[in-house]
Amino acid sequence: MSRIENPIEGVVYQTEDKADFYLSTGAWVNSTVGETLRSTAAKFPDRSAFVSDERTLTFRELDEQTDLIAGGLLDIGLMSGDRVLFQLGTTIETVLVAFSCYKAGIVPVCTIPQYREVEIDALGKTSKAKAHFVQADFSGFDLIKFAQEVQQKNSNIEHIIVVRGKAPDGTHALDALSSRLSLAAARERLTSVSISPRDVLSFQLSGGSTGLPKIIPRFHAEYIGHAVGWSTRYQIDCSSCIIWSLPLIHNAGQSYALLPPIIFGLTAVLMPKVDIQRMLELIEIHKVTHGLSIGPIAPQLIAYTGINKHDLSSLKLFSTMSRADKLEAHLGVPCSNLYGITEGLVLGSPADDPDFVRHHTQGATGTPCNEIRVLDPDSEDVITLGNVGELCFRGPYSLLAYYGDEVATKKALTSDGFFRSGDMVIEHVIDGRSYFAFQGRLRDNINRGGEKIGCEEVEEYVCRHPAIADAKLVAMPDPFYGEKGCIYLILRKGFEAPNLKALADFLAAQGLAKFKCPERIEIVDAFPVTRVGKVDKALMRQDIAQKLERENSDA
Structure with a gap:
């Protein structure tokens, strides 16, 4: 297999023997993402690749526009192996930026627009990011101003690139980058870039709900192979059409929605929310x-x-x-x-x-x-x-x-x-x-007097109740058992909540052990979520603990 063209210090790469073995078995694909896109665009130039309510990109348009943007990125001084922070939503522009970076060998650090100082400062410094992409119209929060503040504290960040909005002085507009060179000049510029299937494709992030995300290097050959493997498992092929409405740049979004179109020539429908x-x-x-x-x-x-x-x-x-x-x-x-x-x-x-x-x-x-x-x-x-x-x-x-x-x-x-x-x-x-x-x-359990209760197991049973649309179980402090279970419920429209006895009887009839039954019910309209959109059980545990403390004080 080809050598690593753009080694990044601190990244652990697969051994030559293992790389050759995975290639021979088909687990890896001996190609880069840019090569894969160009090949598919040649086969299906006029087929829709990505569709949104705003616009549709054919494979020819995707290939040409990403060549233009990639050439522009190289022209402002970014180089293969450089890392760049992403704070972009699920839009056609995000598709263009991602594939442009991949063609130029530039490595996205796959953050999201909801991240703020704690995460972005740490990830920017750890990754030694050279640029910061932000989506101007993502929300009411001023991501451009935020990126400028981050840049002042991180001397590695040389460029701020504004997507879907006006770029202030000292920053670059994506539209301006795409028109910086002619298509012929951009493609000529890209011929000087050498990228290996073994090179780093992106810096993905761990999905933990607590603590700072950890950086996970993913590589061209293995990431394409991974997308092929799961797609084949789901019987997805060139005749398929997929839909995606969650963050596009995270691992699931890239594996499920970004890569399959360029691998198979299928169409992906994107929703911003x-x-x-x-x-x-x-x-x-x-x-x-x-x-x-x-x-x-x-x-x-x-x-x-x-x-x-x-x-x-x-x-x-x-x-x-x-x-x-x-x-x-x-x-x-x-x-x-x-x-x-x-x-x-x-x-x-x-x-x-x-x-x-x-x-x-x-x-x-x-x-x-x-x-x-x-x-x-x-x-x-x-x-x-x-x-x-x-x-x-x-x-x-x-x-x-x-x-x-x-x-x-x-x-x-x-x-x-x-x-x-x-x-x-x-x-x-x-x-x-x-x-x-x-x-x-392992970390989502309740220890009730030495008996461990798996929260997600109980949640699955509770959600079988006809009145309940969704449920989340958390630990609440108890002076005797140490912990008991409190269930937060979202009800179906027009239904009343069961009381504790009725819920326990229902769960027992489903075969759930009695000690696993929730011992308090809280009705809510929605669950609190973290910045990455995951249910914030830590906040729910804090909420019920505070309620119990107030009730004990009143008593």
Whole structure:
């Protein structure tokens, strides 16, 4: 396989032998993202690549416009291997910026517009970012001014590039970059750039809900291979059409929505935000075949009462993190659970897998080279089949080392290089294939007098109640047991909340152990979320603790 053309100090690269092996098995693809885009644009120049309510890009337009922007980036002094901060939403412009960077060998640090000083300062300095892309119209928050303040504290940042807005003095407008050179001159400029399939494609970020995100290098050959593997698992091909409404630049967005179009020549429909009614309209208009959700989309779909107004006959599969059975019953199309982690593993199931697999496991890997073990979370001992243990994996897409964080790397990997996910699963072997059922996270448990309660397990059972649209279980302090469970509920429209006894009776009838039943109910209109859009359970635990303290004081 080709050598690394733009090595980045501090990045751990795969060995030559392993790289050759993954290439020979097809787990890696011997290409760069730029080469893949150019090849697909030559095959399907007039086919729609990305569609939004604002505009549509054909593959020819995508190829030409990204050449122009890439040439402009090189012309202002950025170079292959340079890192750049991204604070961009899910728009066509984000697609253009991402592929332009990939063609020029520039490495996006995949932050999001919601990040503020703590995250951006740390990530900018750790990555030694040379530029900062911001979307001017993302929200009422002034991201341009924010980027200027960040630049004053970080001498590495030489350029601020403004997307979808007017660029003040000292910054660059994306439109100006794209017209800086002619297409011929931009393409000539790009011929001087050498990029290897083994080069770093992007700096992805860990998805933890607490602490600063850790940087995860991803590489051209392995990232393309990863997208091919999961897409093949979901039976996605050149005739498919996918829809995406969550952050585009994160791992899931790039794997599910950004790369498959240029790999297969399919069309991706992009939405700047979650809007259930509009999503269903777009599925009908564009004949979407595959829908994917890693966030709050599934509960909102289940709660949407106008589902019969929409023609969803084009949908072959809708995949979600959990509750696929309930979603399938509501939508009337095949649904399956999935699992994904930025450190390198995706599990899923196609529409023709058995109901048990699609509804009661997160599926299987689409790559035979992936090695998966279920380990004792306190040791490296393998758990007996059928028992709960920690999901651990090693393979062609797995984290080799966090960038600039040896301590976190050592903690995350076993002695033989398996990544410890912190997620608890049960392995099911069906017809000789291993499927993994998610049981909760190591850090999302309640210790009730020594009995551990997996919050996500209880949440799944609670959400089966006809009055409940969604539920989140958190620990609340208790003087006797140490902790008890408090369930926060979002109710379906027109339904009343069950009381504790009625909910406990319902859960017991479902087969849930009595000690796992929630011991307090809180009704809310929405769950608090972190800046990255994840449910903020820390804030919910703080909320219930404060309520208990006030109640005890009043008593």
